[in-house]
Amino acid sequence: MVTDRYGNPLHECTPETAGHLDRAVEALLHFSPEVEGAVGDALDSGPASPLAQAFGAYLGVLGTEPGDAAAARRRFDGYVAGTDLPALPPRERLHVEAAGAWLAGDLRGASGLLEELSAAYPTDALALAVGHQLDFFTGDAVRLRDRIGGALSAWDTEDPHRGLVLGMYAFGLEESGHYRQAEEAGLAAVEQDPRDVWAIHAVVHTYEMQGRVSEGIGYLDARRAHWTRDNYLDVHNWWHYALYALEAGDTDTALAIYDASLHHEGSAGLAMELLDAAALLWRIRLAGARPTARWEALADAWAARADPPFYAFNDVHAVMSYVGAERFGAAERLIADRRRWLAAGSADVVTNRRMTADIGLPACEALLAHGRGDHTRVVELLWPLRRRLHEFGGSHAQRDALQRTLVDSALGAGRHDLARVLISERTGLRPDSSYNWSARARLADALGDTARAATARDHARTSAAAAAEALRGRPGAGTEAGTDTEPGTGVNPSGGRG
Structure with a gap:
């Protein structure tokens, strides 16, 4: 019987197809673009393989691209129509059912099926990796942690892929607030496999969440050769680097990274990259800068996609x-379109309906209100959601753009009581964050407490200076990126495509 590299039997599979599937899993775990070719080879050589068909379906939805999902669904539906699904072996039947559920928009159903699969077959790396991403897309931090934690003990310590599983566990630990354990697991995973960009990313998240900016910069710099090229996560990790630069008060470096790696003329216009670009520019906007030409180009890129309702996180x-x-009409049209979609829908299994209704639309409306200077409306919309934002996916770091919007509007609306609560919460978690201390200074100014405002600004400068010291001497630092109305001319910090 043909098996995969982990010893799991493969139905309707030749040794050639098994080799392609092993190669595809290896590429997926490393976020390598080679996964597409490997899955294509598996489908070509073994079109009757349920695992190859499920893998192809997973690729169609992992990027949150509606067009890719539609194409994958057409191919997958053709396979299902000619297959006796109940006769499939249990492991592969569950893969096919999970893939079908995700293609139908039932992310939580797919997640549950893969969790059932992993309980019985804990060394199925594909099920763990895809389930892990589903937990991320649905913002389920506990399952993001426990899905991997529950399988980890079944992995032989000598298996070279155990480190990659440990890297996933590190991210689940981080998102559920176990920062020390997350850092330890992530560092150990990278030690085992320096190309584990997801584990690098998990460590970076632990530093971000604790405000350990200098360490985050140093960690990314030390491993730059492994995360800046030949993987799907390079843009996102550059985004993290840019967040560190903003904490250092270095908007020029953040914008140089934006121009080189997040969004530029050569960008593919993929949703995952565009949302990182938007999230960075929004933080810069909240800090008072207006990189207008960049906003125009980014809005053009989103408009060119003309996405149907698919994933509320992207809509936001x-x-x-x-x-x-300042294309308020375009924002209004997207919001109106999603409202029509919700009104026309039935009680189906599409997870994005609940995400859009509960979180996506109020968040979109809050952003539009912020753009128009209606801070009272922003507070009305976001204050009730501030502890529920995870329900529409993403990470704590990504969703912080909305949390900062709420802080800014609480101050702008004169809701000093709410601003004090929000800033106090943030400072308690990240006592060395220059942003948090700057926000505290703004609040003290609004209350007329000049002494406390001066002290807070001193803290902000001290925190920013420590981060700025870590940035000095890095390749690309000090590049003129521009913070006014025109895009900069910064070089790519990675020396190539970001």
Whole structure:
């Protein structure tokens, strides 16, 4: 019987197809673009393989691209129509059912099926990796942690892929607030496999969440050769680097990274990259800068996609871009379209309906209100959601753009009581964050407490200076990126495509 590299049997599979599937899993775990070719080879050589068909379906939805999902669904439906699904072996039947559920929009159903699969077959790396991403897309931090934690003990310590599983566990630990354990697991995973960009990303998240900016910069710099090229996560990790630069008060470096790696003329216009670009520019906007030409280009990129309702998290970042470019009409049209979609829908299994209704639309409306200076409305919309934002996916770091919007509007609306609560919460978690201390200074100014405002600004300068010291001497530092109305001319910090 043909098996995969982990010893799991493969139905309707030749040794050639098994080799392609092993190669595809290896590429997926490393976020390598080679996964597409490997899955294509598996489908070509073994079209009757249920695992190859499920893998192809997973690729169609992992990027949150509606067009890719539609194409994958057409191919997958053709396979299912000619297959006796109940006769499939249990492991592969569950893969096919999970893939079908995700293609039908039932992310939580797919997640549950893969969790059932992993309980019985804990060394199925594909099920763990895809389930892990589903937990991320649905914002389920506990399952993001426990899905991997529950399988980890079944992995032989000598298996070279155990480190990659440990890297996933590190991210789940981080998102559920176990920062020390997350850092330890992530560092150990990278030690085992320096190309584990997801584990690098998990460590970076732990530093971000604790405000350990200098360490985050140093960690990314030390491993730059492994995360800046030949993987799907390079843009996102550059985004993290840019967040560190903003904490250092270095908007020029953040914008140089934006121009080189997040969004430029050569960008593919993929949703995952565009939302990072929007999230960075929005933070810069909240800090008072207006990189207008960048906003215009980014809004054009979102408009060119003309996405149907697919993933509320993407919708929020599209509206962010329209508001940043002051295209309020475009933001209103997207919001109206999603409202019509919800009104026309039935009680189906599409997870995005609940995400859109509960979180996506109020967040979009809050961003539009912020753009128009209606801070009272922003507070009305976001204050009730501030502890529920995870329900529409993403990470704590990504969703912080909305949390900062609420802080800014609480101050702008004169809701000093709410601003004090929000800033106190943030400072308690990240006592060395220059942003948090700057926000505290703004609040003290509004209350007329000049002494406390001066002290807070001193803290902000001290925190920013420590981060700025870590940035000095890095390749690309000090590049003229521009913070006014025109895009900069910064070089790519990675020396190539970001």
